[in-house]
Amino acid sequence: xxxxxxxxxDFIRKYEAEGYTNSYRVRNDILIENESDIGxxxxxxxxxxxxxxxxxxxxxxxxxxxxxxTKDGTKGTILMPYGNTNETETLEFFNxxxxxxxxxxxxxxxxxxxx
Numbered sequence: 505x506x507x508x509x510x511x512x513x514d515f516i517r518k519y520e521a522e523g524y525t526n527s528y529r530v531r532n533d534i535l536i537e538n539e540s541d542i543g544x545x546x547x548x549x550x551x552x553x554x555x556x557x558x559x560x561x562x563x564x565x566x567x568x569x570x571x572x573x574t575k576d577g578t579k580g581t582i583l584m585p586y587g588n589t590n591e592t593e594t595l596e597f598f599n600x601x602x603x604x605x606x607x608x609x610x611x612x613x614x615x616x617x618x619x
Contacts, residue, residue, distance in 0.1 A: 512557055512569055516581050518612050519553075519571050526580030528572070530594040537578055546600035548575040552610035556586070570598065571610060 527538045534543040553571035566586040573579045584594045608614060 512555075512567060512583055515555055515569055515612070516583070519581055519610075522610070522612070524571055524579045524581055524610075526578045528580060528582040530582075530597045533593075533597060533600075535572075535574075535582070535597060537574070537580070542576075542578075544574050546597060547602060547605070549573065549601060550605045550607070551598070551601060552607055553612070554606075554608070555611075555613070 528535050529538060530536070534545065535549055536543050550573045551570050552573055555569040555571075557567050557569070568584045568586050570582050570584065571580075572582065582594070584598070586595070
């Protein structure tokens with residue numbers, strides 16, 4: 505997917521305007537919401553959009569922005585380094601999410617939502 509000149513922070517801000525305000529981290533095979541410390545298994549989340557980015561000066565400097573909704577209704581994003589600086593724990597977690605829990609239903613590249 506080509507995100508042209510829009511960077512990760514621009515997309516995070518756009519998703520925050522759509523209500524995806526929580527942020528998360530992965531620790532010990534659990535997705536953890538940063539403010540509440542509530543944890544979720546791979547079966548407890550749905551990825552509603554995903555964006556890949558390449559570094560401007562180094563194409564191997566990549567990241568992936570996941571836009572997620574949890575089983576209890578929290579919505580937010582997690583940014584994962586990818587490629588040479590791959591963060592294996594987060595990648596392994598997202599690889600365990602069932603395929604049916606992935607969609608592009610909220611992808612702003614497809615919906616052109618304006619606020």
